[in-house]
Amino acid sequence: MKNPRVKIEQEEVLSNNWYTLRKYTFDYQRADGSWERQAREAYDRGNGAVILLYNQEKNTVVLTRQFRLPTYTNGNATGMMIEACAGLLDRDNPEECIKRETEEETGYQVSSVRKIFEAYMSPGSVTEILYFFVAEYSDDMKVSDGGGCATEQENIEVMEMPFSNALQMVASGEINDAKTIMLIQYAQINGLVRA
Template sequence: MTDSRGASLPDSRGRTGLDRTGRELDRNPDVVVRDVEVTSDGWHVLRRTTFDVRGSDGRWSTQQRETYDRGNGATILLYDPERRTVLLTRQFRFPAYVNDHPDGMLVEAAAGLLDEDDPETAIRREAGEELGVEVGALTHVFDAYMSPGSVTERLHFFAAAYSPVDRTGVGGGVADEGEDIEILELPFTEALSMIADGRIVDGKTIMLLQWAALQGVVAGRSPLP
């Protein structure tokens, strides 16, 4: 174990042993983990892992990869099949702003980290906090690794129908967490056009909208269980 913050020394959140993650992995006989280092002292965990990997030619090589561990998350597309609308959010995202987005204000499906909850509980919480919607029956769409080259997060995708009576809260996010979220209720056809013209550039949102288009759920052609 390395003598660093988050390993043998507490990090800024009082955590230790963060360098143990991944050391015991043995599901792939062609990968042997040799060392794990904690390389940041932030809210989430950045690790540098050294491992041996056997290539398709049978030769072993030693590689290093950095992984950013922010926990797993969930996202949801809320749609009204009667009025053919979807509920989305708009909020400032600095990482997008610093990487050439015009103003950093991204249109997205509601989402959040699981924070020790199961995915269904977490997404119901997030829909309430961000959109003010009390979600009824949920459909699990799929799970996906959104940036598997460096980020460990697995995102759980959901969809659910809503109607105006389900909008029981004010939404807007949790102010104490610095959230300032605008709620957008859009015609589904407009949301799809926003993908084409670049007004929607968030990956998870594009995936959910395209899934809905393929399934025909917003138009009521393919009722979900």
């Protein structure tokens, strides 16, 4: 059911290059009953999925490292980010997407994943809903080196590390990607691996 306090008056495509940037002009009814005209931009890149691979026996997690231009242009001196494996749905359902992305990026072929929640990551400007998953992995699930999809210009380093290192990297700011922090904290709170 649409919100009766919002009336979209105009939608304009500002960019349709990599993804779609739209400008919306709309009327919004304030709490006092009056209406005001507003304009906002929304970036539509589709929805995505993210996963934390963990191994209870080894007490490890698998993360990735890759260059992220937006962080580089906003003060990240190297542009490199340590993240949980993630990708866009590309018309797949979230579970199928994350299984595909896990194999492409990390080289692990997981058959069983568990959705833990979903969240808007930047609701003030981006339309994306991100579906969060966890899955236990083992060495025998490794089917390739991973590294991403060459046709998508991905150059991803796979990082298996002790969970305690991942927690320390969050505390030090070396891991500063929101989705990854959320998954690491989820693993800690729910005892998926030992701190």
